[in-house]
Amino acid sequence: MSNNDIDVKKKLGSYLKNLRKEKNVTATKLAKDIEYTQGHVSGIENGTKTLPNNEFLNKYLNALVRDNSEFNKHVDEIESITNSLIKLNKKKVQKTRSKDNVYVTGFTNSEGIYKEEYSSVPVNNIAFQLTDDFNTKYFGDYALSLSEKRHLFEYTYEYLKSDKINSIQMLNLQISDLESELKKVLIQSKVVKTKGTERERELYENKISFFNDLIISYRVREKKIKDELSKIQKEYNDLKKRFLSEEELLKKIKQINED
Structure with a gap:
């Protein structure tokens, strides 16, 4: 040599x-x-x-x-x-020549100034970053392995799902309590309608209206969170289908390199 x-x-x-x-x-x-x-x-x-x-x-x-x-x-x-x-x-390497068909990444810098940059990939999308098997991702300067990215993806999904389910359960309890209170007010209002003064009747009408409005607003929040949960579950299932085994991934990388 x-x-x-x-x-x-x-x-x-x-x-x-x-x-x-x-x-x-x-x-x-x-x-x-x-x-x-x-x-x-x-x-x-x-x-x-x-x-x-x-x-x-x-x-x-x-x-x-x-x-x-x-x-x-x-x-x-x-x-x-x-x-x-x-x-x-x-x-x-795909070069972006215009703002058409690109992702806008908005961020506020340390000076409080908002800026926008354009990218061909969804930089701010955590799901994309954790399911992108062809580029190394980092936690600070630490390079994440494929298995670590997969685990973080699963943990993120489980946290978001659990948080939404807990919020829905909490709202259901609050709605149940409000409906119980409304029933009491409705029973009392029947008595007031026959024996109460005009001022008392007006007061109970306002109470009934208050509880109804509050219950409606809670049900709107509940529906919004349920929609968010459905969206998270759909995104998770769709992204999960894209996962390759390590063997399939190595074959894909080899094919890309050969191309």
Whole structure:
């Protein structure tokens, strides 16, 4: 093996290690995510093994990069470092040229100024982020694994469902209490109608109107929450159908890379 080959391996290994450290991912976690031994990953990073093949590099980069543009940047760097000995297929990047058919991401910065940006993906959609299997997602600087994203998706759904169900149950109890109070008022009002003064009759009419309005407003809230729950359940079921097994996902990624 020539000194030049050794130099290339060390430069590439150093580049990959620096990338991993920038992402705050340990060699142990990365090795587990890409299904290689830690020794193999460390050997590549330290330049003591042969040049990595394209399969290893694709998995390595996919586990660390945020999007296709970043992936392609590293592809160019690796080709340059290895003097074109390694050429990875770039990923497709859809460029947004207008505001048509794009998602508007509105946010307020630390200075209290509201801004809008345009994106080809729903950046503010948590469900999209947790079900997007083709791009690494982060908790701060921590890269989430596929299983961690799936668990967060399930936890989020269960929390939202439980919260809506609890709210509906609470409203049902409040409506039941109000209806009981209304029955008492209606019974009292019958007596007042025959024996009470005009002022007393007016007072009970106002009470009846108050309880009826309150019950109606609670039922409107109940329907709104039920609609929200149905929407959450539908979104969950629709998104769940898109989930691929890890084996199917690897095949899909391989197919995308080959394209």
